[in-house]
Amino acid sequence: MKNVTPLIELKAVGKSFRTADGTDRAVLEGVDFALREGEIVALLGKSGSGKSTLLRILAGLIAADHGQVHYRGQPLYGPARGIAMVFQSFALFPWLTVQQNVELGLEAQGVARAERNLRAAAVIDLIGLAGFEGALPRELSGGMRQRVGIARALVMNPDVMLMDEAFSALDVLTGETLRNDMLELWDSGKTPIKGLLVVSHNIEEAVLMADRILIFSSDPGRVRVEIPVHLPRPRNVDSMEVRGLIDEVYAQMTLSPADIAALTAGEVVPVHLGYRLPDAEVSQMEGLLEMLAAAPFSGHADLPQLAEESELSDEELLPVYEALRLLELVHIAQGDITLTALGQHYSHADQALRRDIFGQQLLQHVPLAAEIRHSLEQEADGELGEEPFLRRLEEFMKEEEAERVLKVAIEWGRYGEVFEYDFHTGMLKLPEDAAEQPKAVN
Numbered sequence: 001m002k003n004v005t006p007l008i009e010l011k012a013v014g015k016s017f018r019t020a021d022g023t024d025r026a027v028l029e030g031v032d033f034a035l036r037e038g039e040i041v042a043l044l045g046k047s048g049s050g051k052s053t054l055l056r057i058l059a060g061l062i063a064a065d066h067g068q069v070h071y072r073g074q075p076l077y078g079p080a081r082g083i084a085m086v087f088q089s090f091a092l093f094p095w096l097t098v099q100q101n102v103e104l105g106l107e108a109q110g111v112a113r114a115e116r117n118l119r120a121a122a123v124i125d126l127i128g129l130a131g132f133e134g135a136l137p138r139e140l141s142g143g144m145r146q147r148v149g150i151a152r153a154l155v156m157n158p159d160v161m162l163m164d165e166a167f168s169a170l171d172v173l174t175g176e177t178l179r180n181d182m183l184e185l186w187d188s189g190k191t192p193i194k195g196l197l198v199v200s201h202n203i204e205e206a207v208l209m210a211d212r213i214l215i216f217s218s219d220p221g222r223v224r225v226e227i228p229v230h231l232p233r234p235r236n237v238d239s240m241e242v243r244g245l246i247d248e249v250y251a252q253m254t255l256s257p258a259d260i261a262a263l264t265a266g267e268v269v270p271v272h273l274g275y276r277l278p279d280a281e282v283s284q285m286e287g288l289l290e291m292l293a294a295a296p297f298s299g300h301a302d303l304p305q306l307a308e309e310s311e312l313s314d315e316e317l318l319p320v321y322e323a324l325r326l327l328e329l330v331h332i333a334q335g336d337i338t339l340t341a342l343g344q345h346y347s348h349a350d351q352a353l354r355r356d357i358f359g360q361q362l363l364q365h366v367p368l369a370a371e372i373r374h375s376l377e378q379e380a381d382g383e384l385g386e387e388p389f390l391r392r393l394e395e396f397m398k399e400e401e402a403e404r405v406l407k408v409a410i411e412w413g414r415y416g417e418v419f420e421y422d423f424h425t426g427m428l429k430l431p432e433d434a435a436e437q438p439k440a441v442n
């Protein structure tokens with residue numbers, strides 16, 4: 001009989017961060033979550049939706065602003081011994097050997113040298129690093145380095161392991177191998193781990209690993225959907241069941257804001273100035289549109305099939321889908337993508353017409369681009385520095401995120417000839433011919 005108290009439980013958890021202008025912005029709100037004994041849970045969600053923040057709260061590294069956080073039925077006030085975390089960036093100390101890196105946490109706990117050595121040697125062996133004890137991180141491949149990251153977590157004898165995109169910095173094959181080794185370890189019962197939470201951008205990975213998949217919504221982040229996976233492991237990626245689940249997760253991940261609002265009986269919040277523009281390059285958007293327009297799709301595709309054809313990762317594809325939908329070049333529903341009439345027109349247009357369409361759509365559907373254009377038109381010389389726009393964005397997001405979003409707006413705006421940008425001076429300006437051929441600004 002399994003213990004019914006969840007390993008970790010969150011109730012109505014909220015967390016805000018202070019933005020540059022001193023106001024608070026909710027990153028998490030009303031998050032209910034439980035990790036139970038014996039389960040692997042995968043957490044999927046857009047970049048910036050608050051997954052890492054949630055993990056840091058779960059690990060006791062930061063405190064929630066409100067709500068309850070319980071570990072084994074007790075309130076969690078700080079880092080707990082039973083909870084270990086593995087990061088995407090490995091975070092190893094470059095001047096320490098594998099063995100020393102693994103022993104570090106034990107040393108901090110005051111474990112005696114002999115026991116430290118023994119415990120480290122055991123997990124190093126378990127994770128396939130035997131023979132590399134004396135190596136320095138720089139002498140190891142990425143996959144081996146992440147094995148050290150995992151060994152460092154395992155050596156603490158955790159019953160909960162939190163993995164924050166632990167496989168995503170690795171090449172596909174290495175990531176897959178390490179993931180499978182991790183699952184084998186999980187099933188072998190050779191570790192004390194009782195619950196595993198995996199944050200991922202990879203839909204296939206989530207479906208192959210998890211007993212439950214949670215999809216996070218953004219702004220503020222909360223658990224939007226839960227998809228149970230009742231399939232024995234190891235799972236066959238080509239099986240009907242797995243394919244079906246991948247389809248379902250894709251469908252959930254690509255819901256439009258209007259769909260989500262309808263499902264949650266919430267209000268549709270229109271895209272606003274602080275909307276986190278998806279990280280999509282124009283060349284990727286065009287590539288995908290062309291692929292979608294051509295055979296065998298002829299304007300309509302199943303998202304997993306298109307993903308396979310494009311050979312891009314979900315992390316790269318999902319923002320491209322979002323961008324294309326934002327500009328109303330595609331329509332996405334139930335895991336299928338279809339070119340809109342405008343998208344059809346676009347995919348057959350020459351470069352000049354494409355730029356025109358792109359620019360028009362940008363001014364209509366991307367408030368940030370429209371605001372930049374409008375501000376430039378107010379200036380006598382049609383020029384402005386980028387700083388005021390960065391400051392405006394920082395009312396909604398962190399500095400790095402504001403920089404990223406402005407960079408995307410600039411790339412799109414230059415392509416659509418809505419404005420120009422000088423990379424040396426950081427100045428935005430109206431295109432040369434803007435005076436003669438004014439564009440419609442709504």
Ligand SMILES: Nc1ncnc2c1ncn2[C@@H]1O[C@H](COP(=O)(O)OP(=O)(O)OP(=O)(O)O)[C@@H](O)[C@H]1O
Nearest residue numbers: 017027046047048049050051052053054397398401
């Ligand atoms: N210390 C902080 N101060 C201010 N804002 C923060 C801080 N940490 C996170 N944020 C903001 O909280 C939001 C959520 O960040 P978080 O890293 O949790 O997202 P994520 O879902 O893990 O994203 P990704 O998929 O890119 O890793 C982001 O907008 C981020 O800018």
Ligand SMILES: [Mg+2]
Nearest residue numbers: 051052053164
């Ligand atoms: Mg993160």
